[in-house]
Amino acid sequence: MTHKQMFLGGLTGLAGILLCAASSSFLAAQESNAAVYAAMKGNPKLRLVQTNFAGDVVSIIDPATNKVVGEIKGIEMAHGISVAKDNSQIYIAQEFTKSVLVVDGKTLQVTKRIALSGDPNLIQLTPDGKTMYVSINLRWDVVSNFPQLQADPSGGVDVVDTASLQKIKTIPIPGGIHDLYLTPDGKYVVAGANRNQVPACKCGVSAPTNLGYVIDTKTNEIAWTWTMSPAASPMAISKKPDGSTDKIYAQNGGDNGFRVIDFDTRVVSSFVKLPDIAPALQNRGGSHGIGITSDQKTLLIDSGRNSAVYAYSLPDLKLIGSTPLSGKGANWLVITPDDRTVYVANPETNNVSVVDIATMKETAVIPVGFAPSRNTMWVAP
16 A cells, blocks of 8 residues: 655555554454354354255254254255354255255245356355355256267356345356355455366367366455366365464365365475275265364364264374264265364265264264255354
């Protein structure tokens, strides 16, 4: 912010005012997030909201009893899920309608459909709750070269204004986006493209894939990319003591492990492989759920192949615990605000495993709908 003494003095004063304002804005966002997060801890209305991709209901679980206490009905092919900052609304990505469904938190009824540019996967909100980002994957419905299915030339990130509940922009990205996340300070969207695009023109040219994208939320433009093969699928993002972004922990889709991307240097680590188990005990798939405790000390990652959850210490990535799961196909996980429990969706057995983080023991298994997928924490209004 950025010749004489009066001009320089005035410029210095203006720079100080602007810097102070920017710092205050950032701190306000951080304090707002901290307040929301603190309100969740020990709240008797705390709930786990679990989508069921192959069913037509979204399950609502009370973590105090580990029982389903409610359902959002009539929602097929529910994928990503998020909630409003004031918990008044639940946002659910529905693939076959190419929309985000807005659910009233009190009535659990759909009140609006937000039309999108393509098939939605994950949903993330900025720290102030004013903007929603939705990952748009490729839609494999071009049948002009049947029996080979081809992708419609779509994909990227849709930007939604939460006040008007309208899409205001699409950030096109070749290859489509499956997973996206906001950095802890809300300054960037981190997105992973994970499918090859076969254009309807039959020209035989594939769009760039195996890339990770970092999008500036001020400009909604791509700031930088990184290469990772297989491409980044579920990810977790750690933060520094000042709240800025530290590292991206990116799972490798079908591979059974993850890589680490340093946000400042953009260096991608070598592959960190999860423990092997006997082939006779292995399931299909790889690792597809990852999260970091709020104290930034533990990375939790599941393995559909091993039907297990693993705990690694941060930042040294030492394996400090693991537990086998009763369910199969571990697909997604969410950590409670008090860092005591992790819930893991098991789509092959239609249930959710409850794991105590301190002991790394499975303490309960909750039956839900068909093929449970994404999940999030929510405080019922």
